[in-house]
Amino acid sequence: MKICLISYEYAPFPGGGIATYHNAAARLLADAGHEVHVVTNRAWHGHTSPELTQRLWQDGNLTIHRLFHFDENREAPPDAQFLDVVPGRYGDRSKMWAAEPSNLAAAQVAAYVEQLHLDVGLDVIESPEFFAEAFYILRARMSGQRSSFPPVCVHGHISSRIAFAANLHSWELGYYPHRQMMLREEYCVQHADALLTPSLALMRKYEELFGDRLPEIRRTIPYFLDLGDDAGDVPPALAGAGPFLVCVGRFEPRKGSDLALRAFAKVAPGHEDLKLAFLGKELWHQGETVEDVVEALVPPALHNRILRLGNVPRGQALAAMRAAAAFLHPVPWDNYPCAVLEAMAAGAVCIVSDQGGQSEMVEHEKSGLVVPANDVDALASAIDHALAEPAKADGLRRAARTRVSDITDTGKLLARKVELYEAMLAREQKLRGDAPELFHLPPLLKPQETVPPLPGKGVVVLDIGGASDESIASSRRSIVDELASSPGWRVAVLRDPRQEADLPGTWNSTTTIEDPVWLAMDDDDVVVWVLAGTRFDLGCLRNMVRQPIDAPVPCGSFVWLRPASAQVFPMSPDFGWQDLLIGGKTLPPAFALRAGHLRKCRTLSSLFHPHQRICALLAAASADAGMLVQHTGEMCGDFYGELPLVTDDVQLRAVGYLEILGLMPRHQTMLGNLVEVPTAPVAPTQSLVASPSAQDNGAVPVPSDYAELKRVYAEHMALKQMGIVRMMRKLGLFGLVRRVLPKSEKFLGSGRKD
Secondary structure: OEEEEEOOOOOOOOOOHHHHHHHHHHHHHHHOOOEEEEEEEOOOOOOOOHHHHOOEEEEOOEEEEEEOOOOOOOOOOOOOOEOOEOHHHOOHHHHHHHHOHHHHHHHHHHHHHHHHHHHHOOOEEEEEOOOOOOHHHHHHHHOOOHHHOOOEEEEOOOOHHHHHHHOOOHHHHHOHHHHHHHHHHHHHHHHOOEEEEOOHHHHHHHHHHHHHHOOOEEEEOOOOOOOOOOOOOOOHHHOOOOOEEEEEOOEOHHHOHHHHHHHHHHHHHHOOOOEEEEEOOEOOOOOOOHHHHHHHHOOHHHHHHEEEEEOOOHHHHHHHHHHOOEEEEOOOOEOOOHHHHHHHHOOOOEEEEOOEOHHHHOOEOOOEEEEOOOOHHHHHHHHHHHHHOHHHHHHHHHHHHHHHHHHOOHHHHHHHHHHHHHHHHHHHHHHHHHOHHHHOOOOOOOOOOOOOOOOOOEEEEEEOOOOOHHHHHHHHHHHHHHOOOOOOEEEEEEEOOOOOOOOOOOOEEEEOOOOOHHHHOOOOOEEEEEEOOEEEOOOHHHHHHHHHHHOOOOEEEEEEEEOOOOOOOOOOOEEOHHHHOOOOOEOOOEEEEEHHHHOOOOOOOOOOOHHHHHHHHHHHHHHHHOOEEEEEEEEEEEEOOOOOEOOHHHHHHHHHHHHHHOOOOOOOEOOEOOOOOOOOOOOOOOOOOOOHHHHHOOOOOOOOOHHHHHHHHHHHHHHHOOHHHHHHHHOOHHHHHHHHOHHHHHHHOOOOOO
């Protein structure tokens, strides 16, 4: 079998459970006779040996392909390309998501693996959900290019959203490029051909999050354990240090580092020489240092018994686990930590929490101790128990080795892994028989063939309002070529009332005064909106149409087109109706939606400009269906003009159009959310924006500035009714003051009635 593993976390990447897994999986699969290709990042991390630094390295059945995504600090080169443009040449606000390292890596990987698949004929791809490196591969498979890539298994380790939340990193969760990365990761989880997790805990978490939107093929297979040459001495700071507890992994909230400190503070007074050692990189909240955490949670007298050793060689870490009085992993939740597997294999007394995959490894009172998560007293009691009963601790050490040997039996794990890959291939073969049209090769790879017909039926609306003859001609040729073999499709040209254009006789013509074409279409038909000046690559329309047809949830689609000049970067990859109304945002000049999503848009009157129509229609469909508009993952042609922008006029008309259709919530105004201040306190979990349905149901609205505005207005009206004020107005004294002191209008008003 020809297997491609994709991950930037691969040797010489230092540490981390994902890297540990891939290092073992690649070698063991290759040793079992499979042809394994690892596509990874070319960052040396201080190493110089050829097998860790060369662009291409082959050792028997294992081939390593190193692409230069970014350096050791995860910084991409300034001229890094995304598709066929350089995001760094555009303004910061619009380049952020495109220049984000995970996005650049995913785009480069897709281009490379597509060619690798043509060269060697891969059977399957496996890639982590974390960092979403398989995103553009899955995008291509979902948008009509299944033959360009083999089926993809997404291996769950822990997604960025879960990790950031567990670490209480509010900034990371709110940072826009990271939010885009989280969406890409979750897209991979839902649209893969198979989902693999090492623990039932992570599979259950994804089932809770995504329900029936997960792949049909799902497996839980534990990690491989490959200790290699684990010979090593304990770190020098622990040599002869007396009894110690050890935590291996990042010093961070999601690893329970603070819980270990709290428990040590309870246990240490009863054990005079006991120390607590942390091995691993330190990462705490912004504005707080690890020193702050230690000082806050541990009495000063115990500070010298806290050893923070940072990253150490793997052999030293294993030796420390083996020599420790106990290995602690008191996490609030974790997926399937490699550190616990390694500690069990090293014969450590493992004390772990009951939330996550580590509780699937360790059997309480048999091969270790399992305590309730976030229970410091229970953790301290378990440590005392391990220290007080050496004979019991020795039994736990022996049982841990036996238990981990059974869990990580290489032969069994390889058999289960191959069974998963074979199930993916069988499903792919069945799909080829049931729906062969899904597996056409892209026309650019086979230019001699006629492009297959578009799926389903629908209408291409070519908006030529105010466009030049040259722009109209470029789009006309592109659409004629695309629809040549699609009898279920027709074209409607939207023009200004007095506009004339040279168009094929079979094309219908309409204006904004007439009813939109989708009112006469079935809900499942597709409307493709094309702005004059758009030239598609052959086959592009097919990918746009297939996405809203095949997606498991309502969505629209668009493609990126090269603008005539480089003033703005292409629009963001996913957006809802609120995003579409942001001033300065770039809009797609071509998009596809189901006709049912446009059903409420019964008129185009008052939308006089093509850019107004694009923004208003996309926002209306998105608001009505509660969906995202998503790109197909390709750069598919050119746009002969500046990409549409949300100018002030476009924004105002789009908002007004939503109001006409009843889709603009009343609390969304230019002045903010003007709703009444509640008399009762709002629950902490309540949404920060009151929805129209919540208000209709009598839910308590969210506090805002409305009460203050109401109070100021009431005081103003009371002042106007005072007798002396009314007399001054009657005598014209306010007008005199305005003429003598022009700046007084700020306080008195202009006096004009318009």
